[in-house]
Amino acid sequence: MIEDVICSFCGCLCDDLRVEVEEGKVAKVRGACRLGASKIMGHDRIAAPMIRQKGELVEVSYQEAYDRAAEILAAARRPLLYGWASTVNEAHQKGILLGEEVGGVVDSTATVCHGPSILGIEEKGLAGATLGQVKNRADVIVFWGCNPSEAHPRHALRYSSNACGKFTAEGRSCKKVIVVDVRRTRTARNADQFLQIQPGTDYEIICALRMLVAGKDDLLADEICGIQKADLVKVAQTLKNARFGALFFGLGLTHSRGRYKNVDNALSLVAELNAFTKFVVMTMRGHYNVAGIGQVLAWESGFPMSVDFSRGAPYFNPGETSAADLLGRKEADAALIIAADPAANMPRAAVEWLAKIPVIQIDPFENPTTLLAEVVIPSAIAGVEVDGTAYRMDGMALRMRKLVETSFHSDKEILQGILDSLRRLKDDN
Amino acid sequence: MIIKGGVVYDPANGIYGEEMDLCLEGGRIVEETGEKDVIDARGLMVMPGGVDAHSHIAGPKINSGRIMRPDDSRMGVEPRTGVCRPCTGYTVPNCYAIGYRYARMGYTTAFEAATPIIESRHTHEELEEIPILDKGALTLFGSNWTVMECVKENDLAKLAAYVAWGLKSSRGYGVKIVNPGGGEAWGFGANVKGLHDPVPNFDVTPAEIIKGLARANEMLRLPHSIHLHFNNLGKPGNYTTALETLDLLKDIKASRMRQVVHIAHMQFSAYGGTGWRDFDSKAPEIADYMNKNNHATMDLGQILFGSATTMTADAPLEYANARLLHQKWSNCDIELEESSGVVPIFYARMMPVNAIQWAIGLELALLTKDPWKVLLTTDNPNGSPFVNYPEVIALLMSQAKRAEEISRVHELVTKRTALPSIEREMDWSEIAIMTRSASARILGLEDKGHLGPGADADVAVYDIRPDEVDPSVDHALVKKAFTTARYTIKGGVLVARDGQIVAAPQGRTYWVDAEVPQADTERMMADLKDKFEKYYSVRLGNYMVQDEYLSRPQVVRAGTRARVEVAQ
Ligand code: SF4
Ligand SMILES: [Zn+2]
Numbered sequence: 001m002i003e004d005v006i007c008s009f010c011g012c013l014c015d016d017l018r019v020e021v022e023e024g025k026v027a028k029v030r031g032a033c034r035l036g037a038s039k040i041m042g043h044d045r046i047a048a049p050m051i052r053q054k055g056e057l058v059e060v061s062y063q064e065a066y067d068r069a070a071e072i073l074a075a076a077r078r079p080l081l082y083g084w085a086s087t088v089n090e091a092h093q094k095g096i097l098l099g100e101e102v103g104g105v106v107d108s109t110a111t112v113c114h115g116p117s118i119l120g121i122e123e124k125g126l127a128g129a130t131l132g133q134v135k136n137r138a139d140v141i142v143f144w145g146c147n148p149s150e151a152h153p154r155h156a157l158r159y160s161s162n163a164c165g166k167f168t169a170e171g172r173s174c175k176k177v178i179v180v181d182v183r184r185t186r187t188a189r190n191a192d193q194f195l196q197i198q199p200g201t202d203y204e205i206i207c208a209l210r211m212l213v214a215g216k217d218d219l220l221a222d223e224i225c226g227i228q229k230a231d232l233v234k235v236a237q238t239l240k241n242a243r244f245g246a247l248f249f250g251l252g253l254t255h256s257r258g259r260y261k262n263v264d265n266a267l268s269l270v271a272e273l274n275a276f277t278k279f280v281v282m283t284m285r286g287h288y289n290v291a292g293i294g295q296v297l298a299w300e301s302g303f304p305m306s307v308d309f310s311r312g313a314p315y316f317n318p319g320e321t322s323a324a325d326l327l328g329r330k331e332a333d334a335a336l337i338i339a340a341d342p343a344a345n346m347p348r349a350a351v352e353w354l355a356k357i358p359v360i361q362i363d364p365f366e367n368p369t370t371l372l373a374e375v376v377i378p379s380a381i382a383g384v385e386v387d388g389t390a391y392r393m394d395g396m397a398l399r400m401r402k403l404v405e406t407s408f409h410s411d412k413e414i415l416q417g418i419l420d421s422l423r424r425l426k427d428d429n
Numbered sequence: 430m431i432i433k434g435g436v437v438y439d440p441a442n443g444i445y446g447e448e449m450d451l452c453l454e455g456g457r458i459v460e461e462t463g464e465k466d467v468i469d470a471r472g473l474m475v476m477p478g479g480v481d482a483h484s485h486i487a488g489p490k491i492n493s494g495r496i497m498r499p500d501d502s503r504m505g506v507e508p509r510t511g512v513c514r515p516c517t518g519y520t521v522p523n524c525y526a527i528g529y530r531y532a533r534m535g536y537t538t539a540f541e542a543a544t545p546i547i548e549s550r551h552t553h554e555e556l557e558e559i560p561i562l563d564k565g566a567l568t569l570f571g572s573n574w575t576v577m578e579c580v581k582e583n584d585l586a587k588l589a590a591y592v593a594w595g596l597k598s599s600r601g602y603g604v605k606i607v608n609p610g611g612g613e614a615w616g617f618g619a620n621v622k623g624l625h626d627p628v629p630n631f632d633v634t635p636a637e638i639i640k641g642l643a644r645a646n647e648m649l650r651l652p653h654s655i656h657l658h659f660n661n662l663g664k665p666g667n668y669t670t671a672l673e674t675l676d677l678l679k680d681i682k683a684s685r686m687r688q689v690v691h692i693a694h695m696q697f698s699a700y701g702g703t704g705w706r707d708f709d710s711k712a713p714e715i716a717d718y719m720n721k722n723n724h725a726t727m728d729l730g731q732i733l734f735g736s737a738t739t740m741t742a743d744a745p746l747e748y749a750n751a752r753l754l755h756q757k758w759s760n761c762d763i764e765l766e767e768s769s770g771v772v773p774i775f776y777a778r779m780m781p782v783n784a785i786q787w788a789i790g791l792e793l794a795l796l797t798k799d800p801w802k803v804l805l806t807t808d809n810p811n812g813s814p815f816v817n818y819p820e821v822i823a824l825l826m827s828q829a830k831r832a833e834e835i836s837r838v839h840e841l842v843t844k845r846t847a848l849p850s851i852e853r854e855m856d857w858s859e860i861a862i863m864t865r866s867a868s869a870r871i872l873g874l875e876d877k878g879h880l881g882p883g884a885d886a887d888v889a890v891y892d893i894r895p896d897e898v899d900p901s902v903d904h905a906l907v908k909k910a911f912t913t914a915r916y917t918i919k920g921g922v923l924v925a926r927d928g929q930i931v932a933a934p935q936g937r938t939y940w941v942d943a944e945v946p947q948a949d950t951e952r953m954m955a956d957l958k959d960k961f962e963k964y965y966s967v968r969l970g971n972y973m974v975q976d977e978y979l980s981r982p983q984v985v986r987a988g989t990r991a992r993v994e995v996a997q
Contacts, residue, residue, distance in 0.1 A: 004970035015971045089554065100509055118496065125497045125757035125771065130547070132764025132966030137616055159966060166964050167630075244617060271758055274748060278618030280762065298495040299487075299524050299555050302502030302517030312508030313515040314523075316499060387977075389554060395489055395761070396967065397550040399975055 005029075006400050007036035008086070008383025011285030011393035012152050012159070019403050026384065026403060033153035040403075046366050046378035057376060062409055062417065065377045069336070069360045070421035072375065076334035076358075078310065079104035082323045083340030083362075085287035087379075088388025088400055091411035092296040095338065096307075098419050103310045105332070107323040108293040109340050110305045115318060116254040117283045118294065118304050120263025127270050129246070129280040131158070131394045136165030137278075140242035142178045144266065145202065145252020146284040149186035155284075160246065161190060167243075176238050180205070181252055193235060200257035201225035205232070206265040212236035213272055245270075245279040285393040288383070292391035327353045336360040336418075338411060339382075343368035362414055380408040388412075430454070430466040430921060432888060435475030436895050438861040441870065441879035445858045446895050451475065453886040456920040460882050468916055468923070472894045476861045478537030478887030478919060480868035480878050483656075483693055483728045484809040486527050487541045487555035487566065489548050490740040493759045493771045494521035494810070498738060501773075513930050514560075520738040520773075520810040528560035528933065530816050532925045535889025535914035537936075538869075538877055539815075541566040542656070542693065542808075543607060543742050545767040546573075547967065549599035553978040556938055561924050563877075563885075563983070565939035567656050568601030569742055570642055572612030574765045574964075575957060577631045580641035589645040589989060590949035591957070596651075598973040600940040600982070603653035603872070604646050605693075607742035608660050609638040612768040620745040621660060624673055635660050636677055647684040649943040650987045652873025654683065654726075658693045663746050665702040668711035671695075672718055675725055683724070691871055694730020694808035696790040708782055709845035710789045716796030719803075726871050727797075728804035731790035731821050733813035734778045734838075740811065744768035765964055776813075784839035788846035794825055795853045800862040804871065818864070819911035825855045825863075826900035826907055854901050857893075873985075874939070886921035889914045937983040944988030 005017035014036065020028035029037040049065035050057040060068075073079050081099045084092055085108060099106035110118060134141075141161045148155040156162040164171040172190075179191035180202075188194045197205050208224045211217070213236050222229050239245055247270055253262050266281065273279035285291050294304040301307045303316035306323070319325055323342070326332045327350035334357055343351050344367065354372060361373035364381045380386045383400035385408065390400050409417065432451040437444050452462040485491055495502060498521055505526060507516035516526035531539055539559075544552040544566045556564050570576050570592060579588035592604060610621040610628035621628060624636040639657065646655045659674055661667040675690070683689045692698070699715045702708040719725065739750055744760055747770025751758030759771040776783040790812070797803050805822065809815035823830055828851075835842055835849055843849050855863075869878025876885045893910045900907045917925035924932050961969040976982070 004968040006971065015968050093558075097514075100515060121497055121759075122499050123757065125751075125759035126493070127758060127760040129760075129762035130764045130966065132964065133616065133762040135966055136764060136964055164963075271751070274618060275752075278616070280760070294496070295492055295551070296554075298492050299558060301515070302495055302521075302523045303499060304496045309515070313506045314502075314517050315506075316502070389550065391551075395551070397548070397554065398967065398971055399550065399977070 002401065002403055005403065006383060006398055007032050007040065008288045008400060009036045009039040010152050010288055011291060012155050013288055013390060013392040013398055014154050014158060015398055021404055024404055035153060040384055042381065042384065044366065045364055046376060049378060050376040052374045065375055066417040066421045069375050069377070069418045070425050072334050072358045072360060073102045073336065073418070074422055074425050076102070078331055078333050080323055080326055080332040080335045081106045082335060082342060083109060083338040084293040085109040085290035086339040087411045088289060088382045088386065088390055089292045089296050090388040091382065091415060092293050093300065094412050094415035094419070096297065096300050098415055100309045101419065101422060105306070105308045105321055105326060106297065107306045108290060109287065109345070110290055110294055111318065111322040112324060112345055113251060113286055113290070114254055114283050115305060115322065116260035117263050119260035119318065120267055123264045124267040124271065126267060127274065127280050128282055128394065130396055131392065134246045134280065135159050135163040135168070137167050137244040138246040139168065139174060140176050140238055140245040142180065142245070142247040143187050144180045144247060144249040145256070146248055146250025147185040147187045148284065149190070151286065152284060156190065160248065178235055178238060193238070195227060195231060195235065198226050202253050202256050202262045203258040203265055206262065206269055208232050209236050210269050210272060213240060213269065239273055240276045242277050242279065245273065245277060247279070247281045248284050250284040282394055289390035291393055291395060292389065295391050295395070324350045332357060334358045336362070337369050338362040341367040341369050343372060362411060364408070377414050378408055379414055380406045380410045382411060386410040430464055430468065431462060432468045432470050432475060432890065435470035435473050435890060437475045437880065438857050439477060439880040440858045440862050441866045442881045451880060451888065453918065453921045456886050458880050458882055458884045458886055468890065470890045473915060474857065474891040474893040474895055476535065476889050476891070477865045477878050477880050477884070478889050478917065479535050480865045480874065481536060481539040481806065481815065482804055482868040482872050483542045483806050484539050484815055485542055485740055486539055486559060488544050488552035489761060490769055490771055491521055492555065493761065494738045494740055495523070497757060497759050497771065498773055501738065512933055520736055520814045524555055524558035525560060528562050529930045532561045532917045532919065532930060533913055533928050534816070534818060534911065535891060535917050537887035537917065537919045538563045540564060540602065540872065543567060543569050543605050544599060544601065545569045545763045546595050546599040547763060547766055547972065549601065549974050550978060553600060553938070553974055557978065557980060560933040561919055561936055563936040563939065565602035566599070567603045567605035568595055568599040569605050569607060569767050570595060571606035571609035571638060572767050574960065576642065577613070577628060577633045577638060578956070580637050581631065581633045585641065585644055585648065586949045587953045588641055589648045590945045590953040592642070592645045593649055593943040593945045593988070594950065594953065596941050596943060600938070600974045600979055602939050602941050603651060603656055604642055605656045606639060606642055607658040608662060608746070609635040611660065611745055612742060615744045615768040616762055623670060624660060624677070639674065640677060643678055643681050643689060647681060648989055650684040651941055651943060652685070652985055652987060654688045654691050656691045656693060658741070658743060659698045662697045662743055665700050665704050665708045667698050667700050668714055671698040671715060675718060675722070679722065679724055685873065687873060688726040688871060689724040692725055692727040694806065694811065695727040695793050696730040696732065696786060696812065699789050699793060705782055708785060710785060710792060710847065712789045712792035713796055713847055716793055719797045726802045728806040729790045729794055730806060730808035730812050732776050732783065732786045733807065733817050733820055734776050734783065734787065735813065737774050737776060737813050738771065738810045739774050740771040742767050742769045744770040747772050750774065764966060765960065778838045781839045781841040784842045785845050787838065788842045788848040791824055791831065792846060792848050792851065795851045800859040801867045801870065803863055804868050805863040819908045822860055822911050823904040823908040826860065827904035828852055828854055829901060830904040857895055886918060888918040890916040935981055937981040938979045939983045939985060941985045941987050944990050946989065
């Protein structure tokens with residue numbers, strides 16, 4: 001039995017799991033939610049490195065795969081190195097070095113999920129806290145455009161609406177929970193007040209709340225985008241009367257009309273609430289280490305995503321240097337995809353272009369991206385077969401444990417292998 | 430390696446500008462060496478490598494600064510080279526830029542001034558990526574629940590056991606205290622107002638926390654003293670808090686040959702006035718105190734005009750900054766331990782408050798007689814990024830330069846500060862003390878800050894011929910020379926030549942392993958385990974920084990046992 005295992009599925013990074021290992025395999029996972037348990041138990045793996053020959057993926061050695069990957073990257077003029085959300089920082093660091101050496105663009109899946117949040121933070125900063133702080137103190141919890149009941153199943157009990165802590169000993173009963181969403185989600189069932197807003201009206205609703213918080217009630221109409229003013233007054237009062245409030249938001253806010261301006265507005269609301277009480281805000285990050293790649297990129301390049309190394313020095317201009325745009329404009333001419341599945345998650349134009357350029361995939365598991373990859377390199381599962389660092393959604397760094405041995409190479413080893421092949425290739429020329 | 434013919438300034442060994450050769454071997458200064466490698470330093474100034482004892486260079490705060498300031502990262506861009514990783518940033522540079530830029534100035538060591546225990550894994554991830562420099566991090570204890578409970582129970586042995594455990598957990602080097610109690614109060618949006626204002630829910634006062642930690646620090650015989658950021662920092666009229674706090678520590682005995690308290694960025698705590706309108710300098714009062722007492726040292730926290738990024742565990746202060754400046758604001762409350770904030774700032778010459786702050790820092794340095802008590806810092810990047818240290822050096826060495834500057838800043842400087850009347854001009858030795866020798870001594874780094882046999886082979890050679898240059902007049906030249914060392918040697922390896930980085934070896938990370946009686950640790954752990962069960966969001970088994978995060982650890986031993994031996 002291995003104690004204090006850290007779950008490598010979602011941004012909650014629950015670190016209280018117990019895993020039973022039998023004959024070198026994970027036999028039982030205790031304490032995780034079903035999402036986490038199924039990730040750790042594992043499923044069908046890519047068996048061996050493969051290279052596409054005449055349309056078919058053919059098994060090769062790791063070394064052959066590295067050499068082919070290096071050829072692709074060396075020949076490319078605008079390579080994209082994309083993904084990183086489901087692997088550890090140690091792999092990120094190697095990947096960034098590789099990105100520098102090939103003059104590529106390093107971007108993470110944040111650009112298609114919480115990219116707008118990062119832009120919002122660039123505008124306003126982020127009044128945050130660690131999740132333990134929320135657990136110990138928060139008596140008002142707002143979930144805006146996120147559905148932790150389905151996506152982060154243990155969030156409520158471990159950290160937020162249902163957690164017990166020093167100043168919140170009675171748990172759920174001493175807290176007020178507000179849910180704002182376009183749908184009545186499972187999370188909404190746990191709410192004291194549920195605000196069902198019309199799609200694309202987040203910005204207006206936040207503006208109305210900011211006005212109410214600022215005491216400008218009389219300037220507001222009786223109905224705002226289909227929501228009764230009285231309901232918003234009630235929300236605003238709850239927010240202002242909090243002893244410690246926490247706003248969690250998800251893709252419902254970042255991906256509806258307004259995008260990063262919604263985030264900017266939400267961050268402003270929280271900052272302003274601090275004139276009355278204590279309030280913090282947090283993004284509900286999806287993949288377990290999507291926060292980590294943002295941190296590593298920031299300390300290594302100065303920028304948290306969409307970093308273009310083609311000039312030799314980091315350059316950042318989201319919209320221009322972000323992966324989806326680079327692909328959509330048909331600018332990238334090769335892609336290394338690691339620990340992500342853009343074929344399933346990117347806009348159509350981007351995926352269509354991805355299918356036309358040489359793609360190197362590094363992943364433990366087959367996914368739609370495998371279908372369009374030219375080189376497929378199976379990796380050990382970080383957090384199960386490899387240890388390393390991951391960052392929780394609140395920025396807390398934890399060390400993932402290695403639970404079982406593997407013959408697969410780790411992401412870090414694979415990237416180093418490609419780097420070595422690349423350097424040899426360059427020396428030869 | 431032999432550094433030949435330099436004019437050596439090694440004040441720790443009583444050498445004040447003597448022509449001599451230096452022998453380096455195996456990463457150390459030695460009496461003589463058979464090595465053939467020669468660096469020609471004939472007539473040039475030679476000093477120990479620079480040591481920065483208070484700088485914000487790694488961890489969640491600075492990374493938040495990078496993330497919220499893409500405008501800053503667009504400055505200072507340098508492409509990668511055969512030796513160097515690419516660089517970005519000015520006030521919040523990336524890790525590589527931090528290492529190279531310090532090295533270019535002849536600095537070889539820098540200590541991160543504040544890391545919460547629970548966030549230290551992140552801090553070490555960044556420290557590891559800073560090339561060349563030796564480094565360490567001071568661990569935050571001032572708003573920690575366990576600390577406050579031990580203080581409340583008056584259980585000093587338990588407190589010492591916790592401090593030792595906290596240092597180990599964070600792989601930290603010393604005890605940092607920031608606005609004690611304030612970080613906890615900020616958990617519900619409040620602050621502590623003064624030394625004797627109880628911390629809500631914990632029923633201890635900042636004064637008790639400071640004294641408790643100072644005693645524990647001495648019980649543990651830590652190489653560094655407590656490192657203190659005062660309550661009320663950054664507020665008009667706060668010099669009284671500063672003096673009161675210093676008095677509080679007068680009767681504590683140092684367990685080593687050093688200060689009992691090091692005051693962080695004194696400039697921000699030397700303010701008079703009842704508000705920003707009648708804001709004035711109380712630097713003369715502080716300097717007077719420092720001249721009459723010997724238990725404290727300080728670093729300046731000099732501000733310079735231009736862009737900076739404020740970042741501190743004093744979260745209420747950052748919130749106030751953001752409101753005052755209408756700036757973007759980042760905050761991070763850290764469960765059971767601390768809080769923190771980040772706010773960009775621009776110090777303007779014509780803003781009366783900024784001009785007076787600028788003068789206060791210089792006054793403190795110039796009015797405090799003993800340079801061993803004052804470190805030259807900007808509280809990087811709070812007062813200004815560290816790359817501007819040479820500007821401060823030039824100001825301290827030249828009254829003419831100060832007069833020139835005073836004529837270009839808000840005129841209130843002449844009324845609200847004593848700066849215009851100060852004639853003192855520092856000499857080379859005093860600068861050497863304030864930028865390396867005193868920093869090393871104050872931190873308790875025995876092998877740094879001097880060039881005696883056995884010292885680390887960290888050496889800076891500057892393009893200054895001390896006998897030809899009059900710093901009072903040639904201040905532009907002085908600034909230029911300290912900006913770009915002719916040679917920087919780190920651990921016996923030439924790392925920078927005329928501003929070019931020629932090698933980037935990995936530096937070491939210092940941390941303190943302090944031994945305490947097992948029984949105290951057990952008593953302490955019983956309570957702590959309960960906190961992990963109930964309050965922490967991280968398991969005890971995942972809390973401590975693992976060895977993997979320090980590729981070149983330099984463990985400094987301390988502890989209560991050694992103290993007993995000394996007493997006998
Ligand atoms: S909530 Fe997330 S981190 Fe926790 S067990 Fe479930 S999937 Fe894993
Ligand atoms: Zn500081």
